[in-house]
Amino acid sequence: MHTRVYKNGTVEKSGFPVADVSDYVCDPGCVVWFDLCAPTEADLGVIGEELGLHELAVEDVLNDHQRPKLDIYESHLFLTVYSVHLDDEGMLDPVEINIFVTRNALVTVRENDRFDIYEVVKRWDAGKGMAGHGVSYLLHGLLDYVVDGHFALVQELDAQVEDLEDALFGQTGTNRDLQRRHFALRKNMVRFRKVILPMREVVNALLRRDLHVAEGEMTPYYQDVYDHVLRVAEWIDSLRELVGNLREAHLAEQGFRLNEIMKRLTGWAAIIAVPTAITGFYGQNVPYPGEGQLWGFWASTLVVALASVALYTVFKKKDWL
Structure with missing residues (x-):
């Protein structure tokens, strides 16, 4: 568990118990952040009581595999986003992150510790001059880090597509190996697309003026995050189309090779038929x-x-x- 309280754009205190959150939240000049990793139902109950969170939002945290979304409640916002990376076997490994946003509090709930919250904290500390924007700044830093991870992943997938293309046309791998790589790549892209497409709606909704999240100087920063999300979404769509074309090219090449083999076998069969006919006649x-x-x-x-x-x-x- 990690806790922090900001006042006037600077960190005033950190590492305090969650039970003390209500003392700081009552102060309009304070901004509170605390993070939970794989919390129990009892832990979430304490958070709900301290911040007055809606029971449906708390229930969504307990139910895994939520769609990336933004829910608007009377006293707070609830977001579900995913940090993504490739595991040791090269398969997509998403980590669910649930976020509660109130007027002066930000709560992050991580599915597991594969999402490095310390990197987000470093990003916050690197922009101390913007910390005076409170929850809006903290939420932007978190989303910006998540989307940067999406951007890094789509670049890695792009490199894998190029390697697959070289292996296909360079004939440097067996058909079974090429099919396995192609299947794994398409599976990763489909799963990643399910994460990134709803993310556009989430960031776009945060730009609404009535939510009072992306206001004033923070508006361009949220627009920049939205631009990155759009670029990743367009990139992954183009990669999916390219992988589909590679598959069609691979199948066409296999058909061409089969035709070449059949043509040669037919030629040899014709050559063998002549002596067979002559010797059979004699x-x-x-x-x-x-x-x-x-x-x-x-x-x-x-x-x-x-x-x-x-x-x-x-x-x-x-x-x-």
């Missing part, structure tokens, strides 16, 4: 020129060789072999 129980004589054997052998060489030459010239 193997019948009917008289034929040179039957029972040595020159007849060599004549049939010469016909087989000449016919085979002639067919091979013709097929090679036509690029059938």
